[in-house]
Amino acid sequence: MADLSCKIAGIDSLNPFWLASAPPTDKKYNVVRAFEAGWGGVVWKTLGIDPPVVNVSSRYGAHHDQNRRLLGINNIELISDRPLATNLQEIRECRKEYPDHVIIGSMMAPIEERAWKDLAQQIAESGVHGLELNLGCPHGMCERGMGSAIGQVPEMVEQVTRWVKDAVDIPVFTKLTPNITNILWSAEAALKGGADAVSLINTVNSIISVDIDNMVPEPVVDGKGTHGGYCGSAVKPIALNMVAEIARTPETRDLEISGIGGITTWKDAVEFMALGSNAVQVCTAAMIYGFRVVDDLIDGMSQWMDDKGYTSVEQFTRAAVPQVSDWNELNMNFDTKAVINPDNCIECGRCHIACEDTSHQAITMTDKPEGGRLFEVVDEECVGCNLCYHICPVPDCITMEPVKTDKPPMTWPEHPLNPMRVAAE
Amino acid sequence: MTTLQAKQASKSGAVHGGAGHNDADDGFSDLHPAYSTLQAMAESNRCLYCYDAPCVTACPTSIDIPSFIRKISTGNPDGAAKTILSANIMGGTCARACPTEVLCEEACVRNVAEDTAVEIGSLQRYAVDHLMARDLPHPFKRAPKTGKTIAVVGAGPAGLSCAHRAAMLGHDVVVFEAKPKPGGLNEYGLAAYKMTNDFAQREVEFLLGIGGIEIEYNKALGKDINLADLKAKYDAVFVGVGLGSTNDLGLKGEDFPGVDDAINFIEKLRQTEPKSDMPVGNNVIVIGGGNTAIDAAVQAKRLGAEEVTLVYRRGPENMSATEFEQDLAKTNGVVVRYWAKPVAIKANGKLMGMEFEKTELDASGKLVGTGETFEVRADQILKAIGQKIKTDDLAGMEITGGKIVVDKNYQTTAPGVFAGGDCIKSGEDLTVQSVEDGKQAAIAIDAFLKTA
Ligand SMILES: Cc1cc2nc3c(=O)[nH]c(=O)nc-3n(C[C@H](O)[C@H](O)[C@H](O)COP(=O)(O)OP(=O)(O)OC[C@H]3O[C@@H](n4cnc5c(N)ncnc54)[C@H](O)[C@@H]3O)c2cc1C
Ligand SMILES: Cc1cc2nc3c(=O)[nH]c(=O)nc-3n(C[C@H](O)[C@H](O)[C@H](O)COP(=O)(O)O)c2cc1C
Ligand code: SF4
Ligand code: SF4
Ligand code: SF4
Numbered sequence: 001m002a003d004l005s006c007k008i009a010g011i012d013s014l015n016p017f018w019l020a021s022a023p024p025t026d027k028k029y030n031v032v033r034a035f036e037a038g039w040g041g042v043v044w045k046t047l048g049i050d051p052p053v054v055n056v057s058s059r060y061g062a063h064h065d066q067n068r069r070l071l072g073i074n075n076i077e078l079i080s081d082r083p084l085a086t087n088l089q090e091i092r093e094c095r096k097e098y099p100d101h102v103i104i105g106s107m108m109a110p111i112e113e114r115a116w117k118d119l120a121q122q123i124a125e126s127g128v129h130g131l132e133l134n135l136g137c138p139h140g141m142c143e144r145g146m147g148s149a150i151g152q153v154p155e156m157v158e159q160v161t162r163w164v165k166d167a168v169d170i171p172v173f174t175k176l177t178p179n180i181t182n183i184l185w186s187a188e189a190a191l192k193g194g195a196d197a198v199s200l201i202n203t204v205n206s207i208i209s210v211d212i213d214n215m216v217p218e219p220v221v222d223g224k225g226t227h228g229g230y231c232g233s234a235v236k237p238i239a240l241n242m243v244a245e246i247a248r249t250p251e252t253r254d255l256e257i258s259g260i261g262g263i264t265t266w267k268d269a270v271e272f273m274a275l276g277s278n279a280v281q282v283c284t285a286a287m288i289y290g291f292r293v294v295d296d297l298i299d300g301m302s303q304w305m306d307d308k309g310y311t312s313v314e315q316f317t318r319a320a321v322p323q324v325s326d327w328n329e330l331n332m333n334f335d336t337k338a339v340i341n342p343d344n345c346i347e348c349g350r351c352h353i354a355c356e357d358t359s360h361q362a363i364t365m366t367d368k369p370e371g372g373r374l375f376e377v378v379d380e381e382c383v384g385c386n387l388c389y390h391i392c393p394v395p396d397c398i399t400m401e402p403v404k405t406d407k408p409p410m411t412w413p414e415h416p417l418n419p420m421r422v423a424a425e
Numbered sequence: 426m427t428t429l430q431a432k433q434a435s436k437s438g439a440v441h442g443g444a445g446h447n448d449a450d451d452g453f454s455d456l457h458p459a460y461s462t463l464q465a466m467a468e469s470n471r472c473l474y475c476y477d478a479p480c481v482t483a484c485p486t487s488i489d490i491p492s493f494i495r496k497i498s499t500g501n502p503d504g505a506a507k508t509i510l511s512a513n514i515m516g517g518t519c520a521r522a523c524p525t526e527v528l529c530e531e532a533c534v535r536n537v538a539e540d541t542a543v544e545i546g547s548l549q550r551y552a553v554d555h556l557m558a559r560d561l562p563h564p565f566k567r568a569p570k571t572g573k574t575i576a577v578v579g580a581g582p583a584g585l586s587c588a589h590r591a592a593m594l595g596h597d598v599v600v601f602e603a604k605p606k607p608g609g610l611n612e613y614g615l616a617a618y619k620m621t622n623d624f625a626q627r628e629v630e631f632l633l634g635i636g637g638i639e640i641e642y643n644k645a646l647g648k649d650i651n652l653a654d655l656k657a658k659y660d661a662v663f664v665g666v667g668l669g670s671t672n673d674l675g676l677k678g679e680d681f682p683g684v685d686d687a688i689n690f691i692e693k694l695r696q697t698e699p700k701s702d703m704p705v706g707n708n709v710i711v712i713g714g715g716n717t718a719i720d721a722a723v724q725a726k727r728l729g730a731e732e733v734t735l736v737y738r739r740g741p742e743n744m745s746a747t748e749f750e751q752d753l754a755k756t757n758g759v760v761v762r763y764w765a766k767p768v769a770i771k772a773n774g775k776l777m778g779m780e781f782e783k784t785e786l787d788a789s790g791k792l793v794g795t796g797e798t799f800e801v802r803a804d805q806i807l808k809a810i811g812q813k814i815k816t817d818d819l820a821g822m823e824i825t826g827g828k829i830v831v832d833k834n835y836q837t838t839a840p841g842v843f844a845g846g847d848c849i850k851s852g853e854d855l856t857v858q859s860v861e862d863g864k865q866a867a868i869a870i871d872a873f874l875k876t877a
Binding site: 067349 | 535
């Protein structure tokens with residue numbers, strides 16, 4: 001079995017799988033169960049200054065598919081609603097009982113130097129391996145000037161990171177909010193403030209659904225609803241892009257990244273790491289399936305590593321980053337066409353109607369002499385858009401085959417039809 | 426057979442297969458229990474929403490199956506029901522009675538993809554039942570009145586479907602029915618465990634909700650009314666009389682007490698409540714290879730007959746009963762004997778049994794007796810060897826091969842007289858085909874009246 005141990009921000013971990021700061025890490029009871037289940041580390045539920053916050057009921061909304069599988073949830077919960085001293089005491093106990101497992105203390109405070117420094121020092125003294133600064137919570141806390149209210153202003157991100165770096169000598173992770181226009185601005189700010197790593201993403205601002213019987217956004221709190229933080233597999237594409245942007249941009253590429261957002265399977269985790277994450281955190285998948293999902297994360301990743309011949313996670317970490325490029329760098333002379341394997345085709349006709357109604361009229365439907373229907377790609381019309389390939393319910397029935405062309409690669413800036421090119425000459 | 430059906434079939438077999446049970450009513454609860462919302466959700470999500478879907482082509486009424494299933498999956502079952510009923514106003518009965526395994530479900534692409542069709546029949550029932558349970562106003566509106574009136578003979582699926590569509594197109598309809606109740610074989614023929622809770626009558630009531638349809642009961646064509654009068658009094662006539670009489674074995678003693686048509690047996694059973702009041706023999710022989718034979722055999726067994734033997738003159742592959750129906754007989758403990766034909770009825774004051782001769786195919790492929798005989802004990806014999814039209818009622822219309830001849834517009838050789846259902850040769854003799862015939866005939870009549 002492949003070695004899954006890894007290092008992030010100088011912290012050694014048994015494996016790259018940590019539980020993100022959230023209800024699953026809110027107390028010793030959960031954390032013990034998580035470690036027993038195999039998680040390499042936890043980021044403790046965000047701690048704040050006493051008196052503890054008060055939460056509402058209810059707290060979660062859901063985005064289901066039609067089979068009632070959860071694609072994503074949103075929540076209007078705040079940070080830990082237990083006294084700071086209780087949390088710190090339990091962290092101490094967990095550190096002692098599980099010395100090989102990582103515990104990171106997540107924290108948040110009002111935008112005051114003293115508040116951040118005091119809280120950071122108190123948490124550090126409990127023995128945590130590092131601190132994570134929660135600058136992302138998009139509901140409740142931001143209205144009190146915390147969470148995303150800080151995370152959305154690069155100067156404040158830098159300031160807060162520096163305060164904490166100055167106050168403690170353990171690694172500091174700055175956790176970023178996706179609710180901004182450009183993730184690079186906050187990543188750069190964290191870097192300037194001295195962060196050892198960035199964690200991303202926190203939840204995406206959202207209204208997840210509306211109770212159309214009562215005309216209230218969900219979750220409903222006594223007849224009213226509010227926006228909340230969206231997470232789970234539905235946000236993975238958003239998170240992956242942000243991780244990749246940080247990893248491939250010269251100014252931020254030296255930041256280490258704790259990848260978060262929708263990680264549900266081992267393959268999700270590999271993708272996050274391939275695009276720049278040194279390790280990953282999981283919240284919603286554990287909330288939906290329990291801590292036992294770590295079994296697939298560990299087992300699936302190591303099986304895959306064995307198959308590929310990787311012996312350490314560093315060997316594939318960031319491996320996909322060089323292939324992430326700007327649109328302007330893509331080869332305009334590259335061409336693919338859909339190919340339908342008639343032996344696998346079950347004749348559902350979905351590729352035909354999708355292409356016919358909404359794309360390029362490149363899939364014909366004809367009656368076969370022996371009965372049944374034949375679906376064929378008209379090469380001249382097919383632009384290789386992938387729509388049919390994604391729609392086909394049968395795996396490997398439609399493949400996208402590169403077209404052999406003698407044309408040399410050509411980017412848009414070089415393209416004869418680009419008016420800007422002409423202007424530049 | 427789909428897995429769900431197999432499961433249910435074997436379940437009912439286990440419960441009712443034992444000899445001599447006296448809990449007869451229990452044997453006539455739903456063959457396929459209705460879907461819960463959760464089941465309907467799960468199953469509807471298996472549908473791939475095919476384009477120009479093969480299941481639609483396979484349904485004689487061409488219900489837009491992918492659309493109705495999608496509506497179920499988005500939480501719009503009443504909309505789904507309207508999609509079904511707009512093509513097939515008896516979608517509720519068809520959902521219960523269609524041999525889906527050789528119709529829509531046989532064509533489903535999921536058979537190729539994963540060996541199990543989407544359970545279209547069960548989903549159809551879920552949607553239609555949902556709408557009917559809500560007691561809403563009738564879902565379809567009538568077109569402005571045309572002032573034309575149409576006479577429909579027979580209140581079976583063909584007649585009622587024709588009446589409904591004609592009423593929808595703005596015509597007024599009078600239905601003449603020989604029996605005291607409407608529904609035709611929906612009421613008198615379909616197996617009791619397919620049509621529980623008086624569904625046939627509830628459906629007729631629902632269908633009549635469109636308005637503009639009157640039914641006159643106990644009015645038989647050829648007895649109480651005649652075609653010439655109808656033609657004179659109405660702008661068009663539709664004949665949907667089904668198949669009124671049954672074939673005989675041509676043996677001595679066929680009128681002996683205890684020897685009966687399977688159809689009569691089923692009809693009596695359908696009209697008996699509680700079912701345990703229905704008398705049944707201890708040793709029952711059913712002769713035939715169609716669904717009627719299976720229905721009679723299974724119901725005799727469920728009524729408590731100790732031994733039910735179904736005898737068919739050819740092999741299982743030649744039976745017109747579907748594989749699902751054949752399995753249903755076996756899981757219900759019916760003994761099936763192939764390759765034998767009845768040669769004599771044995772009676773000695775009372776019915777004793779029947780003598781059979783084994784059969785085979787000769788070199789030219791013709792079915793012949795082998796000369797070897799055997800006897801089966803019986804105190805009840807049910808004949809299910811086919812039905813035929815009662816010709817004496819239908820003077821003036823050309824009949825070929827035992828069926829009324831119609832052109833492609835369902836018009837008989839008597840001008841202005843249309844026909845459909847079992848009494849014509851359209852497709853298989855099935856409820857769903859009769860509904861389609863009635864619907865298409867109404868559309869043809871509408872066109873006929875516009876040019877007339
Ligand atoms: C035992 C049995 C089981 C069956 N099981 C199934 C099944 O599971 N699934 C399936 O799809 N199909 C089944 N069928 C076939 C199905 O019932 C018929 O195809 C369908 O009912 C035919 O409809 P119809 O309207 O043509 O005739 P019918 O249903 O026979 O209706 C004819 C109507 O006309 C009336 N009538 C007859 N003569 C006159 C007259 N002279 N004057 C006035 N009224 C008259 C009758 O009383 C009756 O109401 C079964 C048939 C039988 C016999
Ligand atoms: C109920 C709930 C509470 C959360 N609370 C916190 C928190 O206190 N601090 C924090 O940094 N992130 C919090 N998060 C965000 C998660 O740590 C994580 O960043 C986010 O859910 C995305 O990851 P996922 O898609 O794996 O869930 C919370 C998430 C949920 C669902
Ligand atoms: S979507 Fe796939 S299975 Fe369906 S018709 Fe097209 S190629 Fe065949
Ligand atoms: S009417 Fe019968 S054949 Fe048509 S879709 Fe419904 S169950 Fe299938
Ligand atoms: S063939 Fe099957 S999967 Fe396709 S639309 Fe019909 S029921 Fe759905």
